[in-house]
Amino acid sequence: MAKETGEKSVDEKEVMIKDLTETAKRVQADFENYKKRVEKEKQDFAELANADLLKRLLNIIDNFELALKSEQNHEDFVKGVELIYAQLKELLTAEGVKEIDTKGKQFDPYVHEAMITGNDNTKKDGEILEEFQRGYLLKNNVLRHSKVKVNKL
Incomplete structure (x- = not known):
């Protein structure tokens, strides 16, 4: 009898393993479908x-x-x-786009791109002398760097 009980428990364990394996496969498939659905919704948005x-x-x-x-x-x-021009600027502002201020500012490689250097003794070293192309931030992330001329003493 002990042998039959042992065999039953092995059979029960095999059935349980099979059920758990099937459940795990279903959960994995459901999760994959969920990921695809979320990605599709993200694209649609x-x-x-x-x-x-x-x-x-x-x-x-x-x-x-x-x-x-x-x-x-x-x-x-x-x-x-x-x-x-005013409408375009208004639209950009509404979308969270801000101009990067360069006038009288020190060169910052995170928001400015130095195109050339100049030498002006009336200005500080590293001060922006001229802006060639305006830069923009999108919600504090650089959308486009300001292209500038930087004072080099």
């Missing part, structure tokens, strides 16, 4: 966010087209372009 931004850019494109069609005078054209 990014596409929607991009679509919203693109729709707002389309309004600005419309204004560019109107400005280009205005065959009146130079002054109206300039006003139209200034309006479009």
Whole structure:
């Protein structure tokens, strides 16, 4: 009888192992499906966010087209372009984009890119003398470095 009990417990253990293995496989498959679903939702969200931004850019494109069609005078054209520039800056600000300030600042390699150096004894060593291209931050991360001329004494 002891042998039968021992065999039963071995059989029961094998069944239990089989059940647990199947459960583990199901859980793993469910987790893989969950990961795929989350990745898809992330992509969908990014596409929607991009679509919203693109729709707002389309309004600005419309204004560019109107400005280009205005065959009146130079002054109206300039006003139209200034309006479009203001709209673009407003859109960027709304998206969390900020300009990197360079005027009178010390060179910072994390936000500035030195293009050339100059020598101005009236300024401090490492002070930015000129900005060639404005840099931008997106929520405190560098989107584009400011291209600058740096004072070297």
